[in-house]
Amino acid sequence: xxxxxxxxxxxxxxxxxxxxxxxxxxxxxxxxxxxxxxxxxxxxxxxxxxxxxxxxxxxxxxxxxxxxxxxxxxxxxxxxxxxxxxxxxxxxxxxxxxxxxxxxxxxxxxxxxxxxxxxxxxxxxxxxxxxxxxxxxxxxxxxxxxxxxxxxxxxxxxxxxxxxxxxxxxxxxxxxxxxxxxxxxxxxxxxxxxxxxxxxxxxxxxxxxxxxxxxxxxxxxxxxxxxxxxxxxxxxxxxxxxxxxxxxxxxxxxxxxxxxxxxxxxxxxxxxxxxxxxxxxxxxxxxxxxxxxx
Amino acid sequence: xxxxxxxxxxxxxxxxxxxxxxxxxxxxxxxxxxxxxxxxxxxxxxxxxxxxxxxxxxxxxxxxxxxxxxxxxxxxxxxxxxxxxxxxxxxxxxxxxxxxxxx
Numbered sequence: 001x002x003x004x005x006x007x008x009x010x011x012x013x014x015x016x017x018x019x020x021x022x023x024x025x026x027x028x029x030x031x032x033x034x035x036x037x038x039x040x041x042x043x044x045x046x047x048x049x050x051x052x053x054x055x056x057x058x059x060x061x062x063x064x065x066x067x068x069x070x071x072x073x074x075x076x077x078x079x080x081x082x083x084x085x086x087x088x089x090x091x092x093x094x095x096x097x098x099x100x101x102x103x104x105x106x107x108x109x110x111x112x113x114x115x116x117x118x119x120x121x122x123x124x125x126x127x128x129x130x131x132x133x134x135x136x137x138x139x140x141x142x143x144x145x146x147x148x149x150x151x152x153x154x155x156x157x158x159x160x161x162x163x164x165x166x167x168x169x170x171x172x173x174x175x176x177x178x179x180x181x182x183x184x185x186x187x188x189x190x191x192x193x194x195x196x197x198x199x200x201x202x203x204x205x206x207x208x209x210x211x212x213x214x215x216x217x218x219x220x221x222x223x224x225x226x227x228x229x230x231x232x233x234x235x236x237x238x239x240x241x242x243x244x245x246x247x248x249x250x251x252x253x254x255x256x257x258x259x260x261x262x263x264x265x266x267x268x269x270x271x272x273x274x275x276x277x278x279x280x281x282x283x284x285x286x287x288x289x290x291x292x293x294x
Numbered sequence: 295x296x297x298x299x300x301x302x303x304x305x306x307x308x309x310x311x312x313x314x315x316x317x318x319x320x321x322x323x324x325x326x327x328x329x330x331x332x333x334x335x336x337x338x339x340x341x342x343x344x345x346x347x348x349x350x351x352x353x354x355x356x357x358x359x360x361x362x363x364x365x366x367x368x369x370x371x372x373x374x375x376x377x378x379x380x381x382x383x384x385x386x387x388x389x390x391x392x393x394x395x396x397x
Contacts, residue, residue: 123365123382132323135352136364202364218364233324241328241386 003029004289005282006089006099007070008077008231011037012271013262014105015061016278017285021103022068026286029097030065031073031089033173034058036225038107038263039271047271057271073097075175076149076225080234087235087257092149092175100289102235103281104245104253104260108269109227113145117197118221125203130154130220134161137218143167143206144187145194146222149174152182154222159185166214168194168206190214228264242266251281259285296337297347301354311345313394314372318363320352325384329367332387339387344394373397 005021007014010032022028034040039054050057066072079090089097111128112118118126127133130144134157143166144155152174155167159182167182170193183189192208197219199205206214229239237255239245245260247253253260261277263269299307299316308314317333319326330348337346351358351366361370361377369381369390378397381390 123363123368123380125364127365128383129323129325129365132320132325133365135320135355136358202362230324233327238328238331241332241384 001029001095001097003027003071003097003099005029005101005103005285006031006087006097007103007105007282007285008032008089008228009037009105009107009262009264010034010058010062010072011039011105011107011262011274012057012061013107013274013278013281014103015058015065016275017103017105017259017261017282018065018070019061019068020279020282021286022065022070024283024286024290025069026289028065028070028286029073029099030070031075031077031091031097032106033074033076033225034062036107038269044271077231078149078153078178078226080226080231082235085257092178094177101257101259101285103285104228104231104258104264105262105278105281106225106228106231107263109224109229109243111221111223111227113194113221113223115194115196117199117203121197121199121203121219124201125199125216125218126197127218127220128222130157130222133218133220134158137162139163140217141166141215142218142220143214143216144220144222145206146224147171147173148223148225149178150224150226151222152178154220155187156182156185158220159187162218164188166190166216168192168208168214170209228260232258247277249280250284251277252284257288259288296333297345299347299349299354301356304349304354304357307345307347308372309375311372312374313344313397314370315340315344315346315390315394316370316372317346317348318351318358318366318368318370319348320350320366323366326367329384332385332390335387336390339391340394371397
């Protein structure tokens with residue numbers, strides 16, 4: 001699939017960017033899941049002229065973006081890269097998108113599981129990066145924790161290293177094909193929320209809310225979609241230490257053709273700021289893609 | 295430029311520096327790549343006080359196993375040839391320097 005502008009994330013920032021980009025007649029593709037937006041399930045009280053719930057705001061915004069020509073893919077980005085001047089992305093249903101410009105509007109990742117043992121056993125069996133740490137678990141037992149396709153991809157990866165790979169998902173939203181690939185590779189799936197990570201000085205087991213105890217050497221916490229920080233690095237863009245992405249007043253990043261807006265650019269984490277930046281990013285990304293502005 | 299260690303040079307580096315900070319990393323690890331420039335700055339700021347080096351854990355798996363490294367980036371901190379702590383995960387320059395100044 002070819003696009004002028006690819007927008008990752010469909011919260012207020014990404015939707016506003018899509019509205020402005022598609023209104024400028026740039027071929028705009030929007031990728032994301034509305035329920036992953038921080039506006040999901042909230043009441044909006046401090047956004048000028050609007051008193052409504054976040055889900056209605058997103059639903060209306062998505063309708064507006066589509067009415068201007070935005071193509072919406074309710075998927076997650078699982079790979080990112082460059083092919084010369086073109087940005088190339090893969091989604092969890094196998095779609096490949098090539099775009100001239102990209103807008104990162106993913107919001108801030110919330111990667112912590114917040115269970116007992118998680119902090120204490122970090123580096124002693126608890127990891128947040130399967131790609132980074134898979135090599136340390138050759139012939140050992142691991143469990144992946146997470147509901148989305150990123151967790152399924154990590155689980156499949158770990159089957160090439162670990163002697164046993166389990167996967168814990170309590171609200172599975174991963175793409176079916178990605179799940180199938182993980183299960184076909186020998187991953188054992190559990191459907192209960194983690195309660196605690198246990199061990200004395202090192203990870204020994206993961207206990208689930210339903211009482212199941214999984215004996216493991218490593219717990220890989222892979223919550224949510226591929227993070228903006230990971231996407232940024234795949235595009236040769238170095239994120240800040242707090243995982244935010246630095247932009248100028250035009251919402252440009254350090255990499256030409258890559259724009260960012262919303263919570264991912266830092267505080268304040270407010271709808272008003274998100275849509276303001278979304279407008280700027282969408283307009284500038286469309287101009288960039290059409291060669292009107294560098 | 296931060297010295298890149300291997301299985302042969304690792305022990306000598308630890309023995310020849312009163313305080314030795316070794317950044318364990320791998321090329322495909324995103325957080326490790328972000329740690330790289332931070333370690334360069336730490337090396338400059340602690341010049342004369344601590345020796346700072348890097349170790350590719352993929353190419354030097356014996357050292358990784360010896361220190362039971364399970365996650366990267368990990369900073370191995372030695373004082374007088376003794377491992378005093380392991381700092382796991384991406385962290386700002388200031389926190390590394392504060393830790394070393396507290397040794």
